[in-house]
Amino acid sequence: MEGIRIEGLRKRYGAGDTAVDALKDVNLTVAAGEVVGLIGPSGSGKSTLLKCLGAVVEPSGGRMTLGGQVIYDDGWKLADLRALRRDSIGFVFQAPYLIPFLDVTDNVALLPMLAGRPNGEARRRALELLQALDVGHRAKAQPSELSGGEQQRVSIARALANRPPVILADEPTAPLDSERALAVVRILEDMAARHRTAIIVVTHDEKIIPTFKRIYHIRDGRTYEEAGEGRRLEEGVPS
Numbered sequence: 001m002e003g004i005r006i007e008g009l010r011k012r013y014g015a016g017d018t019a020v021d022a023l024k025d026v027n028l029t030v031a032a033g034e035v036v037g038l039i040g041p042s043g044s045g046k047s048t049l050l051k052c053l054g055a056v057v058e059p060s061g062g063r064m065t066l067g068g069q070v071i072y073d074d075g076w077k078l079a080d081l082r083a084l085r086r087d088s089i090g091f092v093f094q095a096p097y098l099i100p101f102l103d104v105t106d107n108v109a110l111l112p113m114l115a116g117r118p119n120g121e122a123r124r125r126a127l128e129l130l131q132a133l134d135v136g137h138r139a140k141a142q143p144s145e146l147s148g149g150e151q152q153r154v155s156i157a158r159a160l161a162n163r164p165p166v167i168l169a170d171e172p173t174a175p176l177d178s179e180r181a182l183a184v185v186r187i188l189e190d191m192a193a194r195h196r197t198a199i200i201v202v203t204h205d206e207k208i209i210p211t212f213k214r215i216y217h218i219r220d221g222r223t224y225e226e227a228g229e230g231r232r233l234e235e236g237v238p239s
């Protein structure tokens with residue numbers, strides 16, 4: 001399938017007496033065009049799961065499919081993990097991590113340029129995305145001249161710049177007020193639907209948790225799907 005499918009994923013750090021089983025049995029699917037929430041207490045394995053999905057950390061077993069491609073099946077199935085990270089996965093973090101000495105357009109155009117796109121084409125695409133995210137008027141500004149919400153929208157544009165099939169967002173709304181946090185989620189949902197991107201949002205943020213149609217909980221290295229549809233259905237059931 002397109003999107004993300006994770007089956008029986010495991011990750012053990014270290015060996016012997018000091019080994020830590022950070023992921024014991026993770027099962028999760030995100031369809032192309034869908035945004036799901038991932039919630040879990042500190043130490044439950046969220047960061048480890050994102051690092052495995054982002055091909056930053058090697059799992060110990062199980063299977064992961066991204067954008068229709070098996071990337072891990074009891075071992076990496078791709079020789080070039082850097083190309084996978086660059087071309088297939090967009091990252092959005094709690095802090096926007098924009099490059100301070102590049103203007104907003106070049107922050108977004110940088111990855112496509114590194115992937116070999118001509119500069120003019122990469123900048124045009126960057127501008128389109130910035131406009132779609134309502135920060136087109138700030139295209140020539142330096143990151144330091146932007147508000148926190150504007151910087152986060154630029155970082156979402158950057159994550160979308162290579163049209164990745166998958167976006168991993170780690171606490172993307174933590175520093176934002178309610179209105180801006182909800183706006184970021186709406187943008188992610190809109191972008192997922194428009195570009196058929198599968199998006200996982202790791203969050204503790206009570207402001208945005210009720211907006212997810214589907215939620216996975218992770219506890220002690222195991223995932224559980226919450227009956228998110230049920231919450232909506234309950235609301236819709238006449239009393």
Ligand SMILES: Nc1ncnc2c1ncn2[C@@H]1O[C@H](COP(=O)(O)OP(=O)(O)OP(=O)(O)O)[C@@H](O)[C@H]1O
Binds near residue numbers: 013042043045046047
């Ligand atoms: N590099 C590592 N070496 C050994 N153990 C690790 C390593 N990274 C994480 N762990 C352990 O794996 C478990 C899961 O950690 P992880 O960072 O994935 O949790 P988390 O849910 O992201 O937590 P938090 O919300 O606090 O960031 C924890 O017990 C942690 O101590």
